[in-house]
Amino acid sequence: MGKVRAGVWSRRMPVCRGELAGDGGGATVFVCVALAGLICLTLLIGQVGGVVAARHRAQGAADLGALAAAGALVEGAEVGCAEATEVARRMGATVRRCAVEQWDALVEVQARVSVGVLGERTVRASARAGPVDENG
Numbered sequence: 001m002g003k004v005r006a007g008v009w010s011r012r013m014p015v016c017r018g019e020l021a022g023d024g025g026g027a028t029v030f031v032c033v034a035l036a037g038l039i040c041l042t043l044l045i046g047q048v049g050g051v052v053a054a055r056h057r058a059q060g061a062a063d064l065g066a067l068a069a070a071g072a073l074v075e076g077a078e079v080g081c082a083e084a085t086e087v088a089r090r091m092g093a094t095v096r097r098c099a100v101e102q103w104d105a106l107v108e109v110q111a112r113v114s115v116g117v118l119g120e121r122t123v124r125a126s127a128r129a130g131p132v133d134e135n136g
Contacts, residue, residue, distance in 0.1 A: 043116070047118065054111055054123050055123045055125065057091065058124065061093040061109045061111070061125070062093075062125040062127035064087050065083075065095065066084065066105050066129035069107055070104070070130050070131075071083070073103060080100060084098050084107045088107070088109045093110060096109060102130075103131050104129070104130030108124065108125070110123065
């Protein structure tokens with residue numbers, strides 16, 4: 001009565017293996033699909049972040065271009081717009097429009113950004129610079 005036969009454990013094991021074998025790998029498939037979804041979501045968030053960063057760079061190029069144009073308006077509107085174009089070029093953007101209204105310079109720039117498999121997108125920004133109105 002105190003002895004345990006080896007056959008008792010061996011008879012119970014096939015029952016356990018049979019229950020586990022009935023799973024069919026459903027959890028593995030679910031984990032693989034969930035992991036693929038998380039990877040796609042992470043890539044999408046990264047691409048959106050890249051577009052937002054490109055938009056901020058374009059805004060910086062517009063701001064600095066408008067300041068450069070306003071600073072050079074003493075020499076003429078053409079010189080001011082040429083300065084804005086040079087600043088935007090150095091920052092990786094192109095000037096879409098440069099207008100001078102009295103002593104204010106309005107600069108609109110655009111930049112291209114790659115969005116991976118979604119292709120390329122264009123981001124735009126504009127800025128105005130000029131003297132401070134002392135009356136208002």
